[in-house]
């Protein structure tokens with residue numbers, strides 16, 4: 001594990017498509033929070049969900065970040081190079097009995113689940129908690145949760161509490177397709193890279209108690225969290241590849257950067273709208289106000305961005 005530093009943050013895109021305005025907001029927010037506190041800022045490519053990776057997207061994301069003037073510390077960490085580390089952590093949790101094999105199909109879960117989970121799926125009803133049914137094999141591997149509330153103080157969203165047993169159930173760390181789950185990879189890498197601060201979109205707020213629980217199971221420290229408002233299109237949907245958010249046009253970088261700063265509540269002077277990129281960054285670094293960031297989890301844009 002890395003030496004602790006005063007501040008180390010990161011931007012962790014998934015290469016499922018090009019960067020869009022929503023990703024720019026997360027990159028800008030995490031970057032300025034780090035740099036204005038003299039902190040380090042790293043880029044990690046979250047490319048473990050291979051069926052969702054889009055060819056060329058990772059390189060495109062890195063080129064776009066560069067064109068927007070982001071400078072990161074150290075080499076990019078590619079999660080696809082970290083599979084052995086995730087496997088070791090999973091084995092440790094299996095040995096201690098915290099992770100168990102689950103044979104359930106989606107249908108079996110749907111048939112016996114009693115309510116929806118916080119993120120729209122179904123709260124796992126615990127069918128394989130006491131062992132696999134006779135003659136069945138483990139498809140996925142789940143982490144046991146306990147019957148207590150997990151709470152944390154988000155720097156923007158305030159106190160967030162979740163009762164994992166009710167709101168999520170034992171959750172998957174290794175999926176039926178053999179891939180490591182985001183929750184496992186993100187927790188292992190945030191700790192391994194010594195992250196002190198996670199600044200990211202509020203779409204991940206509901207995942208955070210799961211990540212904190214996993215940190216506790218592994219004896220990792222819990223970083224500080226700040227969940228930025230997420231940009232939504234006029235239909236109220238979060239900008240994402242699924243909602244066909246437009247790819248960032250690097251030719252418009254200075255103006256888009258100004259828009260991202262305004263979205264984050266910064267009082268950008270009108271004259272900056274036509275300024276070159278370096279000037280926009282200089283202004284942002286000199287005037288960044290965390291206190292000015294809107295506290296709501298979702299903000300509607302006038303256009304699809």
Ligand code: GLU
Pocket residue numbers: 011012013014046186200201204
């Ligand atoms: N890779 C995740 C995403 O693009 C973000 C992970 C994180 O910031 O924790 O949604």
